[in-house]
Amino acid sequence: MHELGIVMNVIEQVDNVAAESKVEKVTKVIMEIGEVSTVIPDLFTDAFNWAKKKTNYLKDAELELIILEGMTYCRDCKGTYRTVEFAKKCPHCGSMNTYLVTGDEIKIKSIEVV
Amino acid sequence: MEEYKIVEIKEDIRSRNNEQAKQIKKDLAEKKIFYLNVMASPGSGKTTLIVQLVNRLKDKFRIGIIEADIDSDVDAKTIAEQTGVKVMQMHTGGACHITCQMSWEALLELGLDDVDFVILENIGNLVCPAEFDTGATQNLVLLSVPEGDDKPLKYPLMFEVASVVALTKLDVAPAFDFDIERAKKNIAYRNKDAKVFVTSAVKQEGVDELCDYLTEQITKTIRI
Numbered sequence: 001m002h003e004l005g006i007v008m009n010v011i012e013q014v015d016n017v018a019a020e021s022k023v024e025k026v027t028k029v030i031m032e033i034g035e036v037s038t039v040i041p042d043l044f045t046d047a048f049n050w051a052k053k054k055t056n057y058l059k060d061a062e063l064e065l066i067i068l069e070g071m072t073y074c075r076d077c078k079g080t081y082r083t084v085e086f087a088k089k090c091p092h093c094g095s096m097n098t099y100l101v102t103g104d105e106i107k108i109k110s111i112e113v114v
Numbered sequence: 115m116e117e118y119k120i121v122e123i124k125e126d127i128r129s130r131n132n133e134q135a136k137q138i139k140k141d142l143a144e145k146k147i148f149y150l151n152v153m154a155s156p157g158s159g160k161t162t163l164i165v166q167l168v169n170r171l172k173d174k175f176r177i178g179i180i181e182a183d184i185d186s187d188v189d190a191k192t193i194a195e196q197t198g199v200k201v202m203q204m205h206t207g208g209a210c211h212i213t214c215q216m217s218w219e220a221l222l223e224l225g226l227d228d229v230d231f232v233i234l235e236n237i238g239n240l241v242c243p244a245e246f247d248t249g250a251t252q253n254l255v256l257l258s259v260p261e262g263d264d265k266p267l268k269y270p271l272m273f274e275v276a277s278v279v280a281l282t283k284l285d286v287a288p289a290f291d292f293d294i295e296r297a298k299k300n301i302a303y304r305n306k307d308a309k310v311f312v313t314s315a316v317k318q319e320g321v322d323e324l325c326d327y328l329t330e331q332i333t334k335t336i337r338i
Contacts, residue, residue, distance in 0.1 A: 002210055002211065002241060002242040002245075003179065005242070007208055008129060009127050010127055013125070013127065013130075014122070015124070017123060021121060023121075027118055028118075036119060038241065038245065038271070039182060042182070088303065089305075094246065105126060106126060106127050106128060107124065107125065107126045107127070108123040108124070108125055108127065109122075109123065109124060110120050110121060110122045110123055111120070111121050112118045112119070112120050112121075113118060113119055113120075113121055113212070114117065114118045114119075
């Protein structure tokens with residue numbers, strides 16, 4: 001359960017942006033979460049809804065999570081494939097010489113404010 | 115309908131941590147300090163191995179230890195009593211990992227003017243500590259026999275960020291279904307560059323080899 005620690009980090013960052021931008025309140029936080037980022041969306045949302053009560057600007061904020069697909073690239077055959085399905089071993093040529101291209105994001109994309 | 119505007123942020127929440135980690139690495143390199151982040155499960159033998167490493171290396175280098183725990187100071191006491199080097203105990207107050215900010219504050223609290231080698235004993239956990247770069251020069255990850263040789267398969271990132279892996283408690287291997295070669299294969303699957311040392315703190319095996327490796331690495335950092 002490390003989602004709460006990440007949520008606290010997100011909330012602090014958004015609260016700072018809100019204070020700097022002199023807004024009344026934040027109505028929505030939109031985040032991009034990679035499917036192999038180790039963040040569990042349901043736990044993350046629960047933690048967010050609990051933690052937002054203690055903030056200045058996010059009390060009424062809704063959380064939207066955009067899940068990004070994990071894709072891995074193979075250096076040997078130059079192919080790409082879905083990480084969740086095949087992990088480190090390239091399904092095209094069997095090579096282990098691969099690296100993750102997308103899917104580990106925990107990114108605050110944007111916020112909606114009034 | 116309520117009027118609203120959109121503020122683009124587009125920042126990965128770890129980016130601040132990563133930026134800060136780079137800064138710490140740079141500052142420590144300038145001060146010629148080797149900073150080792152020790153990570154593993156609870157009960158894998160981190161404190162025991164650290165005591166043995168420190169007692170073998172304390173005549174060669176000026177050592178400082180940072181103990182990170184959710185609570186208590188049992189580890190700091192053990193290290194202070196058994197090694198005599200300076201130790202500071204940090205409490206995370208519930209958090210399951212050390213952020214870069216906490217790492218930096220602990221380094222300053224420990225004091226950087228009279229050390230060449232600082233060891234951070236991270237929170238016992240195979241998940242979160244791997245995600246937050248502490249600014250360490252290298253990461254040492256322990257895998258103990260009772261945990262099983264399959265752990266590198268189950269906790270990918272921890273073994274991917276390791277520069278060195280120490281297999282520990284090899285003295286109890288006969289009681290467990292632990293295969294050293296399989297463990298090595300699983301570590302290599304995650305990270306082919308990780309150096310692996312097979313150790314038993316009780317039987318004092320493999321610890322000298324790990325010390326030789328660390329001596330070489332620390333010397334490189336402090337003689338630049």
